[in-house]
Structure formats: structure tokens, C-alpha cells
């Protein structure tokens with residue numbers, strides 16, 4: 001794809017950008033790299049690409065959805081320039097906003113998965129007149145069809161697999177178990193629903209890399225090999241260097257590591273990939289921009305597009321697994337689930353080799369003053385997960401310990417393929433006492449079973465357990 005001359009936009013930048021004095025020298029600096037294939041060092045390349053990327057998001061954030069036609073062209077050119085500087089070639093401009101809002105993915109695509117089931121379409125899955133039991137049965141068949149194989153490596157099998165003859169077990173599928181490992185509860189954001197929000201009185205803790213390793217080894221003793229590293233957004237503490245070192249140390253100890261941290265730039269994601277991270281989890285919370293801004297009033301998280309495009313930046317950086325989701329309790333779930341599905345399909349169209357995962361965290365408790373937009377009952381919750389299963393038959397559907405054991409067990413038998421177990425949502429929570437942890441946790445958990453109790457219950461129900469991400 002050809003890159004239009006960036007110099008065409010100089011007058012627009014002079015007229016509309018108060019930082020034009022900083023921007024225009026960048027254009028001069030980049031021109032030889034962009035148009036004359038001049039060579040620069042890898043550090044210079046990364047630094048220049050980051051500046052173009054940041055410039056683009058600053059402009060997007062300032063003008064939001066009200067971009068003029070000229071602005072949209074400039075945004076696209078900045079995007080192409082950043083990718084060409086970094087990778088040596090531009091690719092089609094990012095367009096998830098168009099994909100989720102303007103029907104770039106049509107309703108028939110939403111029905112893609114449903115076509116393989118007995119349901120006429122996506123609408124039926126969310127229609128309260130269609131019995132949820134029928135939908136759940138169909139979702140279980142789709143899940144079984146795509147996840148039935150036991151782990152190929154016999155060493156993944158546990159003693160219980162051998163104790164119980166397969167015919168005695170109901171036929172289920174592969175269930176991956178993981179644990180969240182919280183690094184830090186410092187956060188500069190003001191998300192109204194989160195205990196880590198900046199103004200909240202909280203016992204704040206930031207773990208050193210050595211302390212993270214201690215927590216990880218405790219989790220290993222409980223059986224965990226796959227860790228989801230979680231941290232609040234506090235750039236001075238949870239810097240790229242700190243995250244990369246943490247990932248590298250964990251991977252060196254043979255953990256598989258995915259990250260759930262603030263959105264990163266493409267260069268930072270690439271460093272995490274090189275350190276051995278296998279995936280990124282990042283929920284948009286809600287795709288309804290007005291509500292998004294209401295629930296995220298201050299801090300860098302107000303940047304809707306920076307967050308929306310983060311999974312794409314991660315994929316471009318080489319991340320193999322992307323976890324998407326919405327936070328139930330903020331907005332109309334039927335509307336948000338459509339956007340989530342369109343977002344997932346947009347990403348698969350651009351990165352067919354990437355493995356997608358989806359989760360639907362649901363707010364049960366929140367700091368004082370938070371008013372839920374829409375409460376989501378259990379039946380709707382199940383229907384939403386089924387909608388994801390029909391739309392993405394091969395994607396991992398992930399369920400956390402925010403939900404109680406009975407509902408987790410029920411959903412596991414319908415469509416879930418990945419669950420957390422024995423979780424704690426506080427940094428240092430696996431070494432500390434339970435009472436200690438409550439004073440610094442992000443949200444309370446409702447499944448208090450230990451890892452082995454969850455694993456045992458799943459095996460008794462006929463699931464094949466997987467403890468890492470390398471045995472798909």
C-alpha cells in the first residue's frame with residue numbers, strides 16, 4: 001500500500017495542532033526513512049515509530065468521533081507512517097471503530113457461528129422466548145466438536161484420568177486452568193467500578209520482581225503453570241521495563257505468561273513478545289463511547305481509541321493470543337456483545353493466525369457511589385456466553401472466580417474452555433493471609449474453592465485439564 005506524502009498535511013498541522021512546533025520536525029526526520037529508504041538504527045526506528053503512534057492517538061483523543069475528512073486522512077497517514085517506520089512497509093490502516101459501529105461486519109457475519117447450529121440466527125440466542133436450556137445444549141455440542149481432543153502430550157494427563165475409565169465419564173472437552181497474579185494495585189485511573197481507582201483509600205502494594213517469583217512458585221505448588229499477570233495503570237511503577245523483566249523471569253521458570261495491564265504501544269508489546277509473553281488480555285469494558293467516558297472520567301483510560309486498538313497493536317507486535325471482553329453492568333449487554341463480536345471478527349480478518357479468547361466479567365460489588373448501568377441476570381449471562389460460542393466456535397471462552405461455584409460449574413458444562421482457580425485479586429495475596437488480602441483486592445471473588453478442589457470437580461465431570469498454553 002502506497003504512503004501519501006505526509007508533507008501534504010503540514011498546513012493542517014500548523015493550523016490545528018498546538019504542538020505543531022514538535023510535530024513538524026518529526027515529519028522532516030521521518031521523510032528519508034519513509035520515502036527514500038534511508039537506514040537508521042533499531043533504537044531510532046522504534047523511537048520515531050512510537051512518536052508517530054503517540055501523535056496519532058493524541059489527535060484521535062482530542063477530536064474523537066468528530067474528525068473532519070482531512071483529519072481522518074491525517075490519522076490514517078500517521079498510522080501507515082508508524083507501521084512503515086517500524087516494519088518497513090505500511091499495511092491497511094486500522095479501522096476497528098468502523099468495524100464495530102458501522103456494520104463493516106454485517107449481521108450475517110454475526111450469525112456465522114449460529115449457522116452451524118439449529119438456531120435461525122443470533123437474535124434467537126438472546127431471545128428470552130427461546131428456552132435457555134436448548135441454547136445451552138447446542139452450545140455444548142459446538143464446544144465439544146471443537147475442543148474434544150484430550151491433550152496430545154500424555155504427561156498432561158493426571159492420575160485421575162487414569163483412575164477413571166473414559167467410558168465412565170461424560171464426554172467433555174479440554175479445560176485450561178490459570179491463575180491471575182497481581183503485581184500492583186497502584187493506578188492513576190478513576191474507573192468508577194474498580195477498587196484500585198486512584199481516589200480510593202486502599203492498602204497499595206507494588207511487588208518487586210523477586211516477590212512476584214515467590215507468588216508464582218506458590219501457584220506452581222498448587223498446580224498452576226499458566227499465569228495471567230495483572231497490574232493497575234501506574235506508569236512510574238508498572239513501566240514497560242518492569243513488565244518485560246517480570247515476564248522474562250517467569251518464562252525462564254517455565255511458566256506460560258499472558259498479561260492484563262494498561263494498553264501499550266506497539267514497541268512495548270513487541271518487547272513483551274520477545275520476553276516470552278504468549279498473550280494479552282484487554283477488555284474494552286463497554287463499546288458505547290458516551291457511557292465509556294462516563295465510567296472512566298479521568299486518567300489515561302479516557303482514551304477510547306488507544307484502548308480499542310490495543311489488541312491490534314499487540315497482534316502487530318506478534319502476540320499470539322488476544323483476550324477480549326466487556327464488563328457486564330455498564331451498558332446494554334445485547335448491544336455491547338454485538339460490538340465485541342464485530343471487534344473479534346475484525347481482528348480475525350486482519351490476523352487469521354491469532355487465537356482469540358473472550359471473557360464476560362460481571363460487576364457484583366463496586367466502590368461506593370457506583371451506579372450500575374444495567375444489571376445482568378444469570379440467564380442473560382449464559383445466553384451472552386452462548387452467543388460468543390456460536391460466533392467463535394474455536395475461541396477460548398474464559399470464566400473467572402467473580403462468579404459463584406454453582407454457576408461456574410454450570411457454564412463450564414456449556415461452553416467455557418478456560419477458568420481461573422484458587423484466585424486472589426490482591427498483589428501479594430498468595431503469600432499473605434486472606435484478611436490481609438481483602439484490604440488490597442480489586443474485587444471480591446465468589447468461588448472460594450482451592451485450585452485442587454476446582455480441578456477435582458472438573459475431572460469428575462469428564463473434562464481434560466490443561467495447565468499450560470502449549471498443549472492446544
Ligand code: SF4
Nearest residue numbers: 187189191194196197
Ligand atoms: S479498572 Fe484497571 S485502570 Fe481502572 S482503576 Fe481499576 S486497575 Fe485502574
